[in-house]
Amino acid sequence: xxxxxxxxxxxxxxxxxxxxxxxxxxxxxxxxxxxxxxxxxxxxxxxxxxxxxxxxxxxxxxxxxxxxxxxxxxxxxxxxxxxxxxxxxxxxxxx
Amino acid sequence: xxxxxxxxxxxxxxxxxxxxxxxxxxxxxxxxxxxxxxxxxxxxxxxxxxxxxxxxxxxxxxxxxxxxxxxxxxxxxxxxxxxxxxxxxxxxxxxxxxxxxxxxxxxxxxxxxxxxxxxxxxxxxxxxxxxxxxxxxxxxx
Numbered sequence: 001x002x003x004x005x006x007x008x009x010x011x012x013x014x015x016x017x018x019x020x021x022x023x024x025x026x027x028x029x030x031x032x033x034x035x036x037x038x039x040x041x042x043x044x045x046x047x048x049x050x051x052x053x054x055x056x057x058x059x060x061x062x063x064x065x066x067x068x069x070x071x072x073x074x075x076x077x078x079x080x081x082x083x084x085x086x087x088x089x090x091x092x093x094x095x
Numbered sequence: 096x097x098x099x100x101x102x103x104x105x106x107x108x109x110x111x112x113x114x115x116x117x118x119x120x121x122x123x124x125x126x127x128x129x130x131x132x133x134x135x136x137x138x139x140x141x142x143x144x145x146x147x148x149x150x151x152x153x154x155x156x157x158x159x160x161x162x163x164x165x166x167x168x169x170x171x172x173x174x175x176x177x178x179x180x181x182x183x184x185x186x187x188x189x190x191x192x193x194x195x196x197x198x199x200x201x202x203x204x205x206x207x208x209x210x211x212x213x214x215x216x217x218x219x220x221x222x223x224x225x226x227x228x229x230x231x232x233x234x235x236x
Contacts, residue, residue: 003194007183011182011183014182015179022226033234
């Protein structure tokens, strides 16, 4: 075979194999990047869900705290009233 | 100690940018190109008239690399062309070494072969670095 022809054919084969190898490497890198992105998206979704749950729980806690304050106030008022009624009752007993 | 040194060399090859080397190299390649310092007759007298055209192609591609340093994609195109030329020259040398009955595999041939493959490896490495940069930029955007 002519040397020039052999050189051209060998070069073509090398270029084709090299190009194929590069395409395969490119595919692997893109796939790895896609997998990473998908994991990151899942993690972001989980984090967003956690944030919304924490916000809801904080709101519930504030509501409960307000209700507790209200109940404490009412209890204090009732305690005072009870003490007054007890005293009044004692006074009426000895009258 | 030696292991760390080689690890450091590997990290240089892996992480450092290739553009300054490419710039100096293509300038050196343009200035050393045989087309500028010899004529066609010189190569015809040596019995290698096609080598003159090969050097001409090298000169064009080197000028292409030098003028396209600002654009990664264009520069990669010219580096690909240079790599093809180097690959072609390497294969041509190997084929002539195998097929030519006059040439024998002596020390000089071994030395020339090592240098040719070394140049091929370097251009392959530059090409891979540039293509990798384009690929990662594409993925990030």
